[in-house]
Amino acid sequence: MESFDYYLDQYAELAIRVGLNVQKDQTVVITTPIACADFVRKLAKKAYEAGAKDVVVDWDDDEVKALRLKHAPEDTLKTYPMWRATGLEEMARDGAAFLSVYAPNSELLKDVAPDRVAMSSKAAATAREGYLQYVRGNKVNWLLVSYPTAEWSAKVFPGLDESERITKLWEQIFTLTRVDQADPVAAWKTHIDTLTAKQQSLNSHKFKQLHFQAPGTDLYIELAPKHQWVAAGSESEKGIFFVPNIPTEEVFTMPARNGTNGTVRSTLPLSYQGSLIDGFSLTFKDGRVVEATAEIGQEVLDNMLNMDEGARYLGEVALVPYDSPISQSGIIYYNTLFDENASCHVALGNAYPFTIEGGTTMTPEELAENGYNKSLIHVDFMIGSPDMEIDGIMADGTRLPVFRKGNWA
Template sequence: MNSFNEKLDKYARLCVEVGINVQKGQPLVINAPVEGVEFVRLVAKRAYELGAKQVHVNWNDGVLTRLKYENAPMEVFEKFPKWYADGLEEFAEDGAGFLSIYSEDPELLKGVDPKKIAAHNKSSSMALKEYRKYIMNDINAWCVVSIPTKDWAKRVFPNVSEEEAMEKLWDAIFKATRMDLDDPVKAWQEHLDNLEKRVKYLNEMKFKKLYYKSSNGTDLEVELPEGHIWGGGGGKNSKGVYFVANMPTEEVFTMPLKTGVNGVVYSTKPLNYGGNLIDNFKLTFKDGKVIEFEAEKGYEVLKDLLDLDEGAKHLGEVALVPYNSPISQANIIFLNTLFDENASCHFALGKAYPTNIEGGENMTEEELEKAGVNDSLTHVDFMVGSKDLSIIGETSDGKKIQIFENGNWAI
C-alpha cells in the first residue's frame, strides 16, 4: 500500500509528465492556492528535472479574495489589471504549459454583492480573451487538477472534523485520478485508450442530432454542426506534444450547432460558479438560445452568467459521461466542476472549443460564426446526467441509434 507521501509524489509527477507533458526548455505556469505550497514544490521539482526552463507560480488565497470583495470599490472589479493579462500572453507566446490547481471554496463569495462578481467576471473575461485563445485552440498544453483545501473539504464533508475532511477528500481525489494504483501512468494510458475508442466511434457515425430524455423533465434536441469533431482524454498542442487537459477526465465531447438546441434541460448537480452555488436549475432553449430559466438556489448568479454576453445564452459544449463512472460511483458531490462534470453528462454555456470542428483552430471569428460555432467571453460546464438519462443519436440519413440508456453507454 502506497503511503500518502508516495501518492502525493506520483500525483505531482502525473501532472507534469502526463497532464502538461513538460518538454525541455519549456516554461511552466502554475495557478495554485497558498495551501498547496508543498504540492506545488513537488510539481516544480519534477518539472525542472524534466528540463523546464522556469516555473512561475500565481498564488491565490480565499481569505484575501473575500476581503477584497468585501472592501474594495466597484472600480477595482470593473478594470482587470492589464499587466497580469499581458504576462500570461507573454508566457503563452513563449510556449509555456499552464497548470491550474482548482480548489476553490464553493461558497467563498456567498453573500457578496453579486454586481461585483459579475463585473469581475466580465472584465477578466475581456482582458484574458487573447490568452484564452492559446488554451481553447490547444496551441499550448494546459491541465486542470485539484488538491484539497480546508474550506472546500469541510463543504464536501461537513459532518466530520477538518482533519478527517481533508483526509477523505485527498482519498477521493487519489482514487479519481488513479493514484491508489501501483502504476498510475500505465492505468492512465489504458483509460485514455478506452476513451479514444468512444471518440473514434462517434466521429465515424457523424450524428446530426442528439435527443436527451430523463424522468426529471429533461427533453432536449441538440443539433450538431457539419464537420463537428468529438474529442476526449488527451490531445496534441500546436507542436504535436500530447497532453491531458483535465485530471480526472471521463468525458468525450463535441460542440452543438449554435442555433440548433431546442427544449428543456434540468441540472442534476450543484454548479460552483463565481464563489457561489447554483442548484436545481432549469434552462429552456429555442433555436439555440436560453429563453427562460429557473433556479432554486443562485438565481441572480445564474442570471448574471447568462447576461455576460449574447454567447453565454447559447451552448458551446456537449459532453458524454457514463453514470457508472468511477467518480459517480464514489457517491460524493464534490461541489467542484472538474470532478462533478466527470461524474455526469454535461453541457457548457458559452464559448465552444474551435478544435471541435474540422479546421476550426485555423478559422477566423467570422468563419467560425458562419459554421455555427458559439463564441463568448465565458465557458461554464453544468451537469445534466442521471441514472435514467436516454440519449439517442440520429444520423444524416435519419437512422436512430441508442447511445446512452439508463445513464450509461449503450454502444
C-alpha cells in the first residue's frame, strides 16, 4: 500500500491539475484555515509546477474568528475589511484562480449568540458580493476541497482518539475523491463522462416541474424556462475547463424563483457558519419559505432565512443517487461538500447564472425575467433518502419517473 505522503501528493495534484486546472502565468488564490498549512504548501508547489506565476494564501483561524464573534463590540460585527473584499475582486478581474480549503467545525460557535453570527455573515457576504459574482457566474476557475482537522474528525468519528480518527477521515477522502486509484486523473475523466451522460439525458426532456416525494416531503419544484442541467465540470469565461467541487456526484439546475410549492424535510444535518441545524422542515408557497421548523438550531435557521429576501427562495436543485459512493460509506460527514454528494439536495439563496441558457451574458433584469433568484447566501441542504421518489413533469402534464427508491429510475 502506498504511503500517506504519496496519497496526499496525489490529492494536491488532482486539486491543481483537474479541479482548478491552473494555467500558465495564472495567479492562484488559496483561502484556508491555518490548520491546513502542510497541505497548502503542497498545493502551492503543485500550482507553481503547473505554471502559476504567483500563489497568494489568505490564512484564516477559526479560534480567532470565534473570539471576535464572542467579544468584539457589536458595531464591528456589522463591518468587513473592504481591503480584503476589493483585493479578491481585483484578482478575480485579473483572471486569478481561486481554491478554498474547507475544514468545518460545527461546534465552533455553539456558545455564540446566533444574531451576532448572522450580523457578521451578512457584512461579509455584502462586502464580497462583487467577488462572489465572478465565482458564482463561473467567470473564473475555482475549486472547493476539504482537509481533515482534529475538530472535524471528532464530529465524524467521536469514538476514536485524535490520531485514529484523522487517519480514518483521510482514508475516506482518498477513496471518495478517487485518489487511491491507480490513475486518479483517468478515473475522474470516466466519472465526469458518466455524470455528463445523465446531464444530457435530463436536458433532452425539458421538464417543466419536478415532484419530490418521501417521508415528510411532498414538494413541487418548477424549473426555470431556460434551465440547463450541469454536472461535474464547468468552463470559465476564458475557456478553462475545471471541476469546482472535489468530490462531486451531482447533476443540478435552476428552479424558477416563484415556482416551488409544498413541504420538504432535511435528511442530514446542516453545518452552517459554525453551528448545526438538524431535523428541519420548510414549507414553500409560490417559491417562498412561509414556515420553517428545526429540532436543533431553530434560531440559526431563522437568521439564515432572514439574511435577505432571496434567502427564502431556492437557487438550486440537485439530483444525487442514494447509491453514490459517499452515501454508501454510511458516514455523516457534517460537511456540505461531502454530504450534498450523498443525497439529493436543494439550495436556499442565490442561483447560478450558468444553469440557464445564456445566463452568464444576461443583464440582472433578464436574469430575473428568466426565474433567477438573487441573494447574499447559497446554502445547500440534503433531502435525499432511500425512499425518495421523483417524477419529471412535462409541459403537457405527462409524468416520467426520474428517481425510484432513491436512485435513478
